[in-house]
Amino acid sequence: MRRVLLWLPLAAFVALLALVWSGLLSPADRAVASRMVGQPLPEFALEPLLAGRPGVSSAQFADGKPRLLNIFASWCAPCIAEAPQLMALKQAGVEIQGIAVRDTAEAMRGFLARNGDPYTAIGDASTSEIQLALGSSGVPETFVVDGNGTIVAQHIGDIRAEDVPELLEALRKAE
Numbered sequence: 001m002r003r004v005l006l007w008l009p010l011a012a013f014v015a016l017l018a019l020v021w022s023g024l025l026s027p028a029d030r031a032v033a034s035r036m037v038g039q040p041l042p043e044f045a046l047e048p049l050l051a052g053r054p055g056v057s058s059a060q061f062a063d064g065k066p067r068l069l070n071i072f073a074s075w076c077a078p079c080i081a082e083a084p085q086l087m088a089l090k091q092a093g094v095e096i097q098g099i100a101v102r103d104t105a106e107a108m109r110g111f112l113a114r115n116g117d118p119y120t121a122i123g124d125a126s127t128s129e130i131q132l133a134l135g136s137s138g139v140p141e142t143f144v145v146d147g148n149g150t151i152v153a154q155h156i157g158d159i160r161a162e163d164v165p166e167l168l169e170a171l172r173k174a175e
């Protein structure tokens with residue numbers, strides 16, 4: 001019995017190590033998917049962040065034309081990483097409206113000057129109300145919205161080059 005007790009701490013350590021190792025090999029998906037996919041956009045009307053540019057409202061999305069709604073910020077490093085893909089989507093004819101989260105006009109002008117401007121409109125979300133209403137868990141996050149104003153798909157995180165065809169296909173299906 002004494003011999004078993006001597007080996008018990010080693011057995012417990014090996015079991016703990018195996019548990020940690022299995023978690024490292026297959027981590028849990030921590031992305032929070034929006035429950036709004038398949039639902040109409042919540043009603044909102046955001047003032048423009050930049051003077052001379054339009055703001056963003058839910059009413060703009062019910063004109064029969066599918067488009068992307070991109071939630072982003074000038075202070076967000078992954079938003080900088082996704083900028084080339086947003087420009088590629090714009091060049092492919094995709095309309096992108098943006099919601100700038102807790103940002104300033106000055107910082108946004110610098111961000112757009114450095115990274116390109118794919119947006120037809122940028123709304124000012126100085127609080128997280130609209131993010132919460134959309135079921136968005138952070139920035140960047142992109143929603144595909146059909147021409148009736150219904151959210152048909154969600155892309156969590158920065159858009160990478162390999163995500164562009166998938167978003168284009170989702171927009172095509174949303175027509």
